[in-house]
Amino acid sequence: MKEYSKPEKFDRDIVVIGAGAGGLVSSLIGATLNAKVSLIERHKMGGDCLNTGCVPSKALIRSAKWLQHTKRAQEFGFESADVKFDFADIMERAQRIIRTIEPADSVERYTELGVDCIIGEAKITSPYTVEVNGKSLTTRNIIIAAGARPFVPPIPRIDDMDYLTSDNVWELRKLPKRLVVLGGGPIGCELTQAFARLGSQVTQVEMMPEIMGREDPEVSEFITKRFESEGIDVLTEHTAKSFIIENGQKLIVCEHNGQEVKIAFDELLVAVGRAARVDNYGLDDLEITLTKRHTIEVNDFLQTNYPNIYAVGDVAGPYQFTHTAAHMAWYAAVNSLFGGFKKFRVDYSVIPWATYTDPEVARVGLNEQDAKEKGIAYEVTKYEIKDLDRAITDEEAQGFVKVLTVPGKDKILGVTIMGEHAGDLIAEYVLAMKQNIGLNKILGTIHIYPTLAEANKYAAGEWKKAHAPQWALKLLKRYFAWRRR
Numbered sequence: 001m002k003e004y005s006k007p008e009k010f011d012r013d014i015v016v017i018g019a020g021a022g023g024l025v026s027s028l029i030g031a032t033l034n035a036k037v038s039l040i041e042r043h044k045m046g047g048d049c050l051n052t053g054c055v056p057s058k059a060l061i062r063s064a065k066w067l068q069h070t071k072r073a074q075e076f077g078f079e080s081a082d083v084k085f086d087f088a089d090i091m092e093r094a095q096r097i098i099r100t101i102e103p104a105d106s107v108e109r110y111t112e113l114g115v116d117c118i119i120g121e122a123k124i125t126s127p128y129t130v131e132v133n134g135k136s137l138t139t140r141n142i143i144i145a146a147g148a149r150p151f152v153p154p155i156p157r158i159d160d161m162d163y164l165t166s167d168n169v170w171e172l173r174k175l176p177k178r179l180v181v182l183g184g185g186p187i188g189c190e191l192t193q194a195f196a197r198l199g200s201q202v203t204q205v206e207m208m209p210e211i212m213g214r215e216d217p218e219v220s221e222f223i224t225k226r227f228e229s230e231g232i233d234v235l236t237e238h239t240a241k242s243f244i245i246e247n248g249q250k251l252i253v254c255e256h257n258g259q260e261v262k263i264a265f266d267e268l269l270v271a272v273g274r275a276a277r278v279d280n281y282g283l284d285d286l287e288i289t290l291t292k293r294h295t296i297e298v299n300d301f302l303q304t305n306y307p308n309i310y311a312v313g314d315v316a317g318p319y320q321f322t323h324t325a326a327h328m329a330w331y332a333a334v335n336s337l338f339g340g341f342k343k344f345r346v347d348y349s350v351i352p353w354a355t356y357t358d359p360e361v362a363r364v365g366l367n368e369q370d371a372k373e374k375g376i377a378y379e380v381t382k383y384e385i386k387d388l389d390r391a392i393t394d395e396e397a398q399g400f401v402k403v404l405t406v407p408g409k410d411k412i413l414g415v416t417i418m419g420e421h422a423g424d425l426i427a428e429y430v431l432a433m434k435q436n437i438g439l440n441k442i443l444g445t446i447h448i449y450p451t452l453a454e455a456n457k458y459a460a461g462e463w464k465k466a467h468a469p470q471w472a473l474k475l476l477k478r479y480f481a482w483r484r485r
């Protein structure tokens with residue numbers, strides 16, 4: 001590592017690079033604590049989540065789901081419900097939603113909150129200086145929150161396909177007739193289903209044996225079947241080998257069980273993962289250490305190999321979610337300002353997430369797949385949502401709440417929920433795990449009837465039934481029989 005001389009005094013306490021979730025929250029915490037903070041963003045305030053990620057995708061999913069409901073009209077007692085729409089209006093709606101949320105992440109709001117917002121490209125020139133718009137800012141600490149970008153695999157001729165990614169798919173105003181989605185992870189699955197519901201003929205290509213492979217097999221199986229029932233062609237164990245143009249048609253060439261499979265398409269959406277943004281802003285010159293996965297390496301306090309340079313969010317990982325970026329931001333901001341007195345280790349013990357397919361899939365902590373991989377002993381309790389009154393009334397009676405516990409103990413190791421609003425339902429278990437609340441306490445808590453949230457309580461009830469002391473129940477049986485005499 002090079003030696004840099006420390007300035008005698010500093011203009012700022014923190015310079016934050018990137019105004020996505022990680023950068024916004026870091027700077028907000030700093031400014032709230034009356035530190036002098038500059039936040040530098042080169043593109044759009046709000047980062048990927050607001051502009052090209054969570055927000056437009058959830059808006060699109062909502063429109064697609066609404067349309068899907070009209071296709072299920074008879075299930076709800078209607079003869080039919082024909083809907084006319086222009087795809088361009090659906091995409092414009094997503095932009096309107098972005099504009100509605102935008103003021104919360106704006107320069108105006110953050111300036112009012114005490115953050116010095118600078119629009120420009122930041123470059124770290126030393127551990128104590130950041131250059132932007134031709135000016136050099138001196139700072140005690142730097143927080144890198146530069147995010148990630150869609151990873152595009154180097155498949156021959158992919159560059160000739162004029163492909164879409166999550167960065168530019170939002171600019172589409174004409175519905176693709178035949179769409180190939182490359183990738184079976186959460187982003188690929190969410191967009192596959194949304195485009196198929198809006199009328200594209202979608203082929204999803206995944207090289208692994210299943211889509212949503214991070215979740216337990218019954219989740220992947222259910223979602224695959226659901227996709228197929230909605231007309232999606234799910235091609236697993238298909239490895240994209242090249243792209244070609246034949247008779248003016250774009251084709252993806254895959255290898256499947258030693259055979260060549262060609263699929264024609266009009267548009268290609270690449271969704272095979274996200275690569276941390278680590279280039280062209282000074283990391284190389286400073287020799288900031290990267291991990292094998294090309295993210296910035298940080299320690300438990302979120303420090304890089306320079307103790308006053310921190311990294312949060314997608315650029316550091318290991319998780320790539322808005323809420324984990326915000327979670328990390330607290331540690332980086334507080335550690336950078338008060339690390340001289342006390343430093344806090346980032347706590348990844350209870351990390352939840354959701355995939356917004358229909359049905360949704362939400363998780364916190366371990367699933368069976370993880371537990372087996374890590375050799376952690378567990379017990380499984382499952383409640384099937386098909387039996388839940390509210391899910392039945394809503395025609396959404398499918399899915400489950402699956403809880404992993406320490407064998408013989410009321411300690412939750414992890415929960416997977418698949419079903420309507422699973423992303424909201426999991427919150428109760430996130431709180432339970434974070435606060436060390438067991439299933440007995442969830443069972444002893446009144447849940448409103450009829451709600452989807454009752455599923456959480458019924459899952460706790462299943463656990464209780466399986467753990468009721470058999471000797472006591474036998475004794476009670478004899479006692480009541482004696483009383484009836």
Ligand SMILES: Cc1cc2nc3c(=O)[nH]c(=O)nc-3n(C[C@H](O)[C@H](O)[C@H](O)COP(=O)(O)OP(=O)(O)OC[C@H]3O[C@@H](n4cnc5c(N)ncnc54)[C@H](O)[C@@H]3O)c2cc1C
Binds near residue numbers: 023048049052277315
């Ligand atoms: C389609 C899609 C759907 C998603 N859905 C969800 C979801 O439902 N829930 C969820 O939790 N997560 C979701 N995510 C992930 C989520 O968007 C990211 O995890 C989150 O945006 C990460 O925040 P961040 O602050 O680390 O980075 P970003 O939001 O990427 O922000 C980084 C910012 O840094 C700026 N920047 C980079 N380099 C510089 C520089 N040198 N100078 C100045 N500025 C710079 C960039 O312009 C960018 O604005 C989704 C992502 C995608 C693509």
